[in-house]
Amino acid sequence: MIYWKKELAIEKQLGLKREYAATLSSLGILNRQIGRLDTAITYLSKSLELEKKFVPQNEIYIANIYHQIGIAYIEKLEHNLALENLNESLRLHKKHKENISSYEFGKLYNSFAICYARKNDFEKSLSYHEKALKFRKDSTLEQASTYQNMAISYINLNKLKLGIDLLEKAIEINIKFWGKAHLIIGDLYGNLGSAYGKKGSHKIAISYFQKAIEIKEKALREGRYTDIANEYFGLALSNEKLGYTDKCFEYLQKALYANSNNFSDTLNLNSYPSFSNNIDKNLTIQIANSKGIFFLQKYEEENNKADLHSAYKAYLYCDTVIEKLRKTVTSQKDKLEIGKNAFAVYENAIKTCFVLYKLTKEVEYSQKAFYFSEKNRARVLTEELTDLKVKKTGNIPDSLLKKEYKLKIDISNCQNLIHSAKTNDDLATIDSLQFAASREFDKLQTQIRESYPSYYKLFKIPVVSTQKLQTILDNKTAILEYFVGDNSVYSMLIAKNKIELFMQKKDPHFDEKINTYRQLIYSFSHEIQLFARKSHEVYNMIFKPIENHLKNIEHLIIIPDGILNIMPFESLVFKMPAREPEDYAELDYLIQNMQISNHYSATLYVENKLQKKQNFEYEFTGFAMQFSGDSGIVYEKKYREYVGKMSAMPDDDYQPLRETSRTIKKIAEIYDRNQRNNYRFTGQNATEQNFRKMKSSRIFQLSTHSFPNNMFPDKSYIAFEKPNAVTNDNNDGKLYFHEIYNMKLHADLMIIHSCMSGLGHIQRGEGVLSLPRAFVHAGIPNIIYTPWEIMEKNLKETLILFHENVISGDSYNLSLYKAKLRAIKNKLYPGQWAGLLLIEN
Structure with missing residues (x-):
């Protein structure tokens, strides 16, 4: 590294622009290999800029730089940015296919496959591996590498026999070339351990993990770097399945140690490495989440409160890592992906807080349950709106903001052109234009962050606290926030002077019941009794436990989750009629008890309210x-x-x-x-x-x-x-x-x-x-x-009434509320009034 930097300084001094660009590229690849990904991307991007400026005709070399940038973004967990760079590389590869070797095409398709696997799109990953294999006919070792990666996708798709067969094939090829103690064999044994673990054959899994660790620990003693964290993590999971709890925690802590730099505490189970020391951030989250799950299970078995607090600490740590990971990612799609992957973590965190609150009645845990729910609620939208607001007050020159807006419009225009592209050539050209505009946009964002510290200082993504929320709510308004997990439905009621938590086991037909209720509304069913019954079922499923806690509440702001986002609460029937009703006006709807509106998150509600x-x-x-x-x-x-x-x-x-x-x-x-x-x-x-x-x-x-x-x-x-x-x-x-x-x-x-x-x-x-x-x-x-x-x-009458109420001075929510009550009185179907939902501040 030192000699490369010296060479770089000499080339700059002598004005050797082509050589200077090549050295920048080499430094980028080297930094990527040692995990300094931001530095790697900076070097590679500078090299790319110089190559395009001084040797634009050298598109093959430029294509390879795009490929390297793509690989760096894969490792940085910015998969959508990775795909953009890989696609630009592929466009140039295809343009010069007569002069590019099969080896290079094979490598590029392999990178696509790895990227899609990291995105958990294993079917697409396999399709790119198949493409890579076509270009790897002349290299048995390259084929073995593809077999290994294909096996990982098959294992994740639960096609375990296919995965195991390919791994054994890859082992056979690699042993012929490298012998039985090579690091590649260690990796393959680790993959087999994962396959057998998923199959439920945990003793066999443990034997393979141990073989992998033996090979890898020998390499570490010899001073060679290797990744061993996945094998320890696999050992932990299999030991837990076999009931060896102490061993499970021992290996989880070793996995954390192996996945970090400058962290050596393998004894204190409540000790965690700092974010900057983590090598694979996603793996760190998986390990810490597993610790939380197993500590919570241990508490349920042994009733030791210390285990519950250990689970809580694990989720506080997970949240810290997730939040810092969000800040390293720039692409909107990659941020959405982080939120999706974090869902299970926050569900477990909320469950832990619910148990702690029920046990201790300490308000900290009810507040933290709400905090964790908000952290998994419209975070990307909140971040983007915060960015827009801060840029207005961050002393950023108007010229830069105009340039930013123009680039956004250019990118948007390219997306429109993609919709209407007639040929593959047209599509490739538009993709290239959009890619160029997107990179200019990214460069501008970097410039703003680095050149205007006031922006960076002001840019903090808010999470509203329950205390702040309660200062804004009046005595007759409450917020009801849902978190729909895989196994439970959590709801949190925040009113002026109280916080209530509710946890219900999720109905096995949860989505089906809600969809039936929705369908009966918009199909204008004449079966009033059927509608009442299905609507009341949904009411009992999601609202019944809360009804007795809404005394004196006239306006309920609901923060829905999952399928609840597209379901009207107002037309829920809270009481079944004593006799079969003759028309819909005879039913008792939730809207007759209170005004109801929706919002994306309590944080956004407060931000907009102010x-x-x-x-x-x-x-x-x-x-x-x-x-x-x-x-x-x-x-x-x-x-x-x-x-x-x-x-x-x-x-x-x-x-x-x-x-x-x-x-x-x-x-x-x-x-x-x-x-x-x-x-x-x-x-x-x-x-x-x-x-x-x-x-x-x-x-x-x-x-x-x-x-x-x-x-x-x-x-x-x-x-x-x-x-x-x-x-x-x-x-x-x-x-x-x-x-x-x-x-x-x-x-x-x-x-x-x-x-x-x-x-x-x-x-x-x-x-x-x-x-x-x-x-x-x-x-x-x-x-x-x-x-x-x-x-x-069907909604005409309700909308006209709404506007009449607005003009008389009522709020939007009260105006819509009155219009809907009038529609009910006029014996309209629920579909003629419940089909208007409101997000209101």
Whole structure:
């Protein structure tokens, strides 16, 4: 390393730019190999910049640098950034395929496979391994390496025989080349241990782990570096399954020791290495999480409170590592992945706090249960909104903020072009442009962090405490936060003067019962008794334990989780009718007891609650799309296919909407009568371009079609009228999720009056990646949306009543509450009023 740096200094002094770039690349690879990943990426990125500047025609060399950067990002756990770099490398490899060896292609496909395996997408990993094998026909050792990696994917897919067979094949090949004591054989024995452990053959697993450790410990004594933590971790898990608890904890502590630098405490089970000393951060979290699980089990068996406190300490440590890991990651997709992987940790942490609170009644544990729940709740959205706020106050030059915004728009435009790409060549070109814009964006973020310390000092991702929450709540308002785990449902009620915790065993048909209840609402079932029974079942499942703790509460703010995000609480039947009802108005709904609204997290609720009130140019702006497309069976068939897959509509020939203009007109008349500024766009004027021009309105209402995309949330969109000619500024009549995300909207309420506007991919640890989320990011704090398909006329009356209440001075929540009560009184189906959900601050 020292000699490389000396060489670098000499080359810089002599102005040897090509040689200087090559040495930077070598230093990058060396730093990656010793685990200094940020330094490695810095060196490689500088090398790449120089190569592109001075020798742009040397694209083969540039492709290899992208590959090395991709590998560094894999090891840094930024898998989506890794894939972007690997894809750029692959594009250049294919462009110069006549001059690139099969060996290089094999290596690149192997890196793709490893990256997908790290993302837990094992099927895709296997597909890339198959590609790699085609380029590795001439190298038996390279084939053996691929067999080993394929085996790991098969094991994770529970295809254990296939995995074990491939591992044995790889062992046979490697023993012929290296003998029985080589480190590669140690790795393979460790993999076999994992396979047999997953199979339940724990004694065989232990024997393989011990063989692996014997080989690896000999290498360590000889001064050779090797990873041995996974083998200790495997030994711990198998010993626990065999009932050897003390050995399990001994090996867990040894695993922590082996997975860290400058940490040697293998005796104190409550001792943990610092974050900076951890080698594989994900493995550290897995080990500490396992310690927490086993300490909690030990407490349940032996009733020793010390074990419960040890479990608690394990989860405090896990949380510290997760939070610091989040800060090292820059890509939104990678941050979402961290949240998803952290879900199980926070479920176990919450359970531990619940047990401790029940045992001790100490308020610290109820507060910490809520804290852990919030840490797994819309964290990426919270971080992004914090970033936007801090950049306004961090003394960052306006020129840089404008440049940042332009790059966001460039990236968004590329995403639009990807949607409409006609050929693979077009797609490759657009991918390359998006990749370049994304890297420029990353460089700018680094510049802001390094050059403006006031930004970095201010940038702290908040987590609201229960104490802070209680100072904001009035005596008649409470927050109910859910955490839906794999085995239990946790709910936390925070009111002005109390905190209550509830834990229920999760019903084995939890999702099925909720989906049945939802379906009965939006299908307008005439079986009132069936609806009442199914609705009451869900009420008992998630709300019954809480009902006696809501005395004097008039407004309940629910922070849902999982499938609860797309379920209306208001139409839950809290009491079964004494006789068979003749109409829906006879049922006792939860909304008749209190106002209910939703939010992404208590933290965001508080952050938005503290924002200053704004002034707006218009009080109301309505868009009524009417469309003139195929209104018959053809559209219905296409739409049914779309709903089944929830991926993408085949085209934009939408079904006509005949009621929207009348609805918007009646609403506008309410504002006219009260001399409030309003504007409406109907028919051919209801275009995306006109929406983009409307910068300031207290309330926006979009009455249209919307199309969520569960597979690719960025491709979810709201439909506007087709423009007469598609301009080059992306006014194509489809306002995509990613476009909304990057907008700056000056409004207080967005009403998305369209089918399924609140649906989307339910991301564990984050919530629903849906259109309302995009509008919150764009600056609108209050959203009304729909969680299912709606008939345009069915919500018309409720919406008109809502606006009448708003104009009289009621809050959004009270306005919607009164409108829904009127709808119930008027004997409307629940689907005609419960299909409007509100996120309100």
